[in-house]
Amino acid sequence: MELAYLEEVRKLLHGRDYHVVGTDVKRVDAVEKVAGLAKYSADYLIEKAVHVKAARSPHAHALVKKVDRESALRVPGVVEVLTADDVPGENQIGYLVEDQPIITNKARYCGDIVALIVARKERAAWEGADRLQVEYEPLAEVFDPRESLQSSLRIHDHGNIAAEAKIRKGNVDEAFRRCEVIIERTYRTGSQDHAYLEPEAAVAIPTGARGVTVIGTNQNPFRTRHTVARVLGWKDSEVTITTPYIGGGFGGKDTYGPVICSLAALAAVKSGRPAMIVYTRYESFAYRFKRGPFEIKYKTGATQDGKLQAIDIEYLVDAGGYATWTVGFTKRAAYHATGVYSVDNVRVEGRAVYTNNLPNAAFNGFGNPQMLFAVESQMDIMAGALKMDPVEFRVKNALVPGSRTGTNQLLDHAVGIQELIQKVAVQADWQGKRKEYALAQEGNKRRGIGVGCSWHGCGTTGFKRDWAGASVIINPDGSVSYSTGIVEIGQGTTTSHAMMVAEVLGIPFEHVRVDVNNTGTMPDSGETHAQRGTIIVGTAAVDAALKLRKRMNRLASEMWECSEEEVAFEKGETYNLRNRSQRISFSELAYEMYMRGIPPAEYGFIKARRGYPDPETGQGDTYAAYTFGCTMAEVEVDLETGQVDVLRLVPGVAAGKIIQPAVARGQVIGCGMLGLGYALTERVQRRDGRMMNPSYTDYQIPTIKDKPEMADLVIVEDEFKYSGFGAKGVGEIAFIATPLAIANALDQALGIRFYDMPLDREKIYFAIKEKKGHGSRS
Amino acid sequence: MEAEVRPLPKMEYRAPSSLGEALALLKDWQGQARLLAGGTDLIPKIKKRAVAADLLIDVNRISGLSGIELGKDGLQIGGLARLAEIEASPLVREKAPALTQALQIMACPPIRNRATIAGNLCTASPAADTAPPLLVLNASVRLQGSGGERMVPLAEFFLGPAETVKRPDEILTAVIIPLEEGRSGFLKLGRRKAFTLSIASAAAFAKTRGGRIEEVRVALGAVAPTPIRGRKVEETLKGKEANEANIAQAAEWIRSEVKPISDVRASAEYRRDMSYVLTRRVLGKVA
């Protein structure tokens, strides 16, 4: 990602307007989806497939003493019972910390898989799992991270800390001494379930003497492949992951993909038959990993002129039984801990602690929704103490080109946050509404308007690696076959890639076909997460297309005896800018390449433009670029019931060049609803490590009637120089800001600040009641 | 804690074409058979093994039990009338608006297209949304068994969660709502704006003349083991002038009449407070 791709492409296109990028096209997956032809993992109904069911520990912490296979094998139709001893390769699927077996001998959360039942029919698998006798030795359990920190109880031999994150910048103590206003508060954020409509599923088919193909729900085919290979004791090349359509991911299938695919692969290889595992909605709710809970102590200091001087943060993350992706988001939270503001003195200490709760997964926002809840609440409180308008205070401190982040990364361009906040404020009529709602309100309803600002670094956190590959093959007839490891989870990224390739090659979008997602034939593009699909992997696509263009330009220049720079590609035609009668169709030129033995295919492979920060100070270039978001929310609270009605959401994003406007809009609105759900209607209710509401009946995601009025999307196209077409990412940013804006709006409406997210209705109701003087909650 | 949904167990299935046939089957199978009407409560319950049945008696092919008409005793709704049909009925909207209002915000159209009024009442969830409106409208239900038929006032129908006076060999074939001058209404509180179980619900009926409340009835759902009438509220309000202060004062009594529990959906304390709010508000709609 060293090239200034934005400029490279502009030069190549001779500064012309884009014909494809920035327009709305028919997505590559559109027809299949509206025709009902799109197949998802559980739709691959292979007739003689065996069915796999996980047998799970009912204890949150226990040793598995004995698994009585016979008790299940006796059930007619059960063909295999697989335990930890049956894992042929390494019994290890951990991500950044190698602490997680695929089938365990020690249960570390309620639901930890202790055996796999493999049966000829689905009902037999159920019965086998019911009848399996397992002898446990229950151990002491711990569900509170603070308790776990102080406890001598060991969930893992290597201690109770799963991850740490530190930031040290400037001199925090000295800076606080200068501050006239200092605010310190503690914030708590709860879990959230992805609740995607498609439950986890995988079908594995043994191929030949040593090979398996897995069709399964995942967001990271190559990591999944490596995990499956590891578990089987095979090479990466002996496993094929082919990813079908995914019915919603949001990060959940990023974390869980390798798990579900490994379970299917194990069963297939051991039984020699195609094997299918499909989670029930109950399993998906009760046992699949979710957003990680945080407790954040946040101290902010500013001088009287309204300039932020220092922040000092300590936070604790409940990692659950295994580290999984908690390591990544514990770090991301630290890197983003300043919020979208310039702060010169930063101290952050973050720790993730093992407990016997469910492990965590990646989930839209990945540590940012948690940390920024604290940040944006603090900003409002600080503004109040400084007697400044909350938006004015934010604008005054916002990052600008030339600012350095909390990790001391220089942002020299693509920093559109200040302009964004101001534009959203106009769209939302912030000044007017803020003033209106500040006046005394009558009756049983109270209104308020609030703001939330967010940022999200584009690219994988926590790992040293962030590579991306893309393959562009020009066929002899001029059509293009495009291949990437990015997974289509609904976000339309592969369409964006095809559009960018079409633009660079100057051909109609419809001539680029995105090939099937198959690890055997496509380049490793890393994970589909962290808003990296367009900015990083898309750049690999542009990289490949640029290389091909250079070759084609040279060929044309040889044919026409002009300079390479004078060759233009547009709408399927290639011509000499100086002499337009010299022209050839793209397809003819493609055929000419073949005839002359000029390679018609190219591989784009880049690594993200970032470093790996110092583990002690967190200083370093943590992400290639940052997307910024700002949402303003208007709410109305029913004082008698505590019900919060979101009247209007005004979202805005600064995500660089927008490749597909309608798709970006869909992302922003969809993320907005996800945020509204997190704030107001969804609650993961846990007791002793068990989810008490594992169904759509009791885990309430927003319906169409919960959708507020959505203002027209505010877009600031702060293009990023080093990505293809200047795009950044847009897949998570609009989620993060929404709950923050709602919480701040509530504060104006009620004069009550809530330090917990979700904004639990009964908490709101009883707080109102207490404030009115009707006694506190018994 | 919720039980897991699993594939349905092996069962037998019959689809009688007459009420007599259905009743005979019920009698023969002696409590091992279940009536399959809408199936929207029964099928999930069997999947979760909360209910067992050796035989499913599909009553959807029996004709004559789904009409909505005016009879000599009042508005007659066949037990097998679909909630969607009842909701769309202009007759119901005119004569029993509280019921229409409840149906409009109950479950969702695909569920209402199959669910029946008999099913909703016989499932007897304390949170059943059709119950409070029917209670304030003084509805009765007709129960038919192989031994004969009987009318039971709805106020005597519910015994507890999932428990009613209906015997295993009976079918609820009609709901009768006597015609009465006055207004009725319904309100519910859920966890989101649609397609949600009631945390608390309230229906009211009132007849006012010259600004004075001549007759008033109020019923609440999801705040007691069965849907209940708020009799102390009614006694307090009857005969009084219809104004905010009187309504608020009378509504206070509901706090001592409800017996809410704390569950994953809401706490008992919140439900108790909301009983007051909903009672007051729904009375304000009709009085």
Add this chain to the structure above:
Amino acid sequence: MQIQFKLNGKIIQEETEPQETLLDFLREKLNLTSVKKGCDEGECGTCTVLLNGKPVRSCLLLSAQMRGTDEVTTIEGLARAGEMSEIQEAFLEKYGFQCGFCTPGMILTAKALLDENPRPTVQEIKDQLEGNLCRCTGYEQILESVQRAAELRAARR
């Protein structure tokens, strides 16, 4: 036991068992995998099909319940002679989908509304779709798609 009913315009005859849901029957016996199993208890809407023109949850029906006079419509039944229906075109045009998992159920439920009410208001569309959950789109573009479908139908009349 044998059952017979009309499916997407054609009479079908198949073996089933009492405990087989219509959902499993459509998916496993007839390979109509467009009908999805999101929760198997009626709470999500992805299994929604049309029964005699009305949206119902196929996970809450037994295939055994289908009679000769019953007609079941899945999304495969909307296209005519290889051409997509107006409502499908509208969802394409207005981006009424993202991951696509809720889409078949959503389109069928919306189609049933337009068949009965060709010019629905926003409130009427919301009333009809309140039981079809979507986690990706935030519903705005779904609303716009249904409105566009109404326009397309009116134009073609």
